[in-house]
Amino acid sequence: MRCGSSCSPIPRTVILFTHRHSLQGFKQFLPPNLCITEERRLDLVAPPFVPGWLAHRLNALAGETALGLADVAVVEHKPVEIPPTLVADLQAADHK
Numbered sequence: 001m002r003c004g005s006s007c008s009p010i011p012r013t014v015i016l017f018t019h020r021h022s023l024q025g026f027k028q029f030l031p032p033n034l035c036i037t038e039e040r041r042l043d044l045v046a047p048p049f050v051p052g053w054l055a056h057r058l059n060a061l062a063g064e065t066a067l068g069l070a071d072v073a074v075v076e077h078k079p080v081e082i083p084p085t086l087v088a089d090l091q092a093a094d095h096k
Contacts, residue, residue, distance in 0.1 A: 012037075013075045023071040030075075038074040042067075 017023045046055030
């Protein structure tokens, strides 16, 4: 997915990641005009009746995440800051 073009007209986008390392990879290629404002890991929670030593093994056997989802992230636009020198140059150009 090309998030720079796909997410641009939409103020907020929720992305579902199905691999446990996908969110980290996505963060590396996130365009500078977008930012992740919220993220959640969807690890399985062991039932309270399962002993701790067994819970880790059961989670590993079940795939560590629920329903094939690993992470959820909310992507939003960053406010664009225009440097004051550029603003002054643009204003000067308008007055010419």
